Amino acid sequence: MTDIRRAAALAVFAAAASMGAAAIAASDMAGDNPMVGGAPMYASKTIVENAVNSKDHETLVAAVKAAGLVDTLSGEGPFTVFAPTDAAFAALPAGTVETLLKPANKATLQKVLACHVVSAKAMSTAIKGMIADDGGVHPVPTVGGCTLKAWNNDGKIMLEDERGDVASVTIADVEQSNGVIHVIDAVMLPRG
Numbered sequence: 001m002t003d004i005r006r007a008a009a010l011a012v013f014a015a016a017a018s019m020g021a022a023a024i025a026a027s028d029m030a031g032d033n034p035m036v037g038g039a040p041m042y043a044s045k046t047i048v049e050n051a052v053n054s055k056d057h058e059t060l061v062a063a064v065k066a067a068g069l070v071d072t073l074s075g076e077g078p079f080t081v082f083a084p085t086d087a088a089f090a091a092l093p094a095g096t097v098e099t100l101l102k103p104a105n106k107a108t109l110q111k112v113l114a115c116h117v118v119s120a121k122a123m124s125t126a127i128k129g130m131i132a133d134d135g136g137v138h139p140v141p142t143v144g145g146c147t148l149k150a151w152n153n154d155g156k157i158m159l160e161d162e163r164g165d166v167a168s169v170t171i172a173d174v175e176q177s178n179g180v181i182h183v184i185d186a187v188m189l190p191r192g
Contacts, residue, residue, distance in 0.1 A: 034171050036183060037085075043175040047081055048074045050176060056183070059089040059097060066101045067109045077178030078121035082148075082159060084187045088167070092187055114144025115161070115190050121179045124172040128152055146190045159184060162191035 033041040037054025048070055051057050060083055064070055073079065089097050100109045118140060122130075130138040131152050140148040140159070149160040157169040167186035174181040 033174055036171055036174055036181070041174045041176075041181070044177055046074045046178050047077075047079060047176045047181060050174070050181070051083065056085045056087075057083060059086045060084060063089075063097075063101065063109060063113060066103075067106060067113050069110065069113060073117075073178075075178065077176075078119075079176075079179035080118040080120060080122045081179065081181045082116045082118075082167070082169070082184045082188065083181045084116065084167070084184050085170075088184065088186050111144050111190055112187070115142045115146035115148070115188050116184075117143045119143050123180060124157060124169070124182065127157055131157075144190065146188065148188055157182070159188060161188040163189050165189060 033043055035041070036050070037056030039050075039053035039055065041050045041054075048061075048064065051061050051064070054061075064073060073081070099105060100112065127138070127140075127150055131150055136151055138150045140150050142148060146162055148162075151158050151160075153168070157172065159167045159169070161167075165186055165188065167184040167188060169182045170185050171183035174183065
């Protein structure tokens with residue numbers, strides 16, 4: 001092999017090794033976190049930093065911004081956020097989301113969103129353990145003053161709000177630098 005070919009082969013090998021190292025580093029940053037809304041979720045980023053990248057949580061992000069909760073959910077935490085998808089918000093009665101996003105309804109929106117947040121980091125195994133310890137149903141007090149009921153349905157965590165509406169956790173244990181997100185398929189509302 002000529003010196004030119006050898007140098008070219010080494011350059012190609014070095015470039016490939018560099019790309020492989022970058023891919024490994026990116027993989028390590030995401031850890032074992034699942035993809036959410038078509039985007040990787042990085043355990044090194046905050047709840048808000050990750051949520052803005054999820055195509056399934058655009059309504060939630062808009063609501064967090066309208067409620068003035070970006071700084072709170074970017075804070076140290078730890079938080080557990082039960083994160084409703086856009087489809088969950090779309091399932092609310094017509095006009096509900098639009099009404100909640102109006103500046104005049106900021107306090108109500110804050111209450112609704114806070115009913116999805118727990119001031120602790122609770123992974124699904126811990127939640128299932130609490131459910132078992134409580135005989136099948138565990139009360140989940142939220143920072144919004146709501147108490148959700150959690151139970152296990154064939155390995156899937158279910159939540160019931162104070163109005164009797166039920167959500168299931170569709171993606172569990174999405175680790176964040178300031179807590180964890182569990183994606184849910186319904187919006188949890190405070191007692192009317």
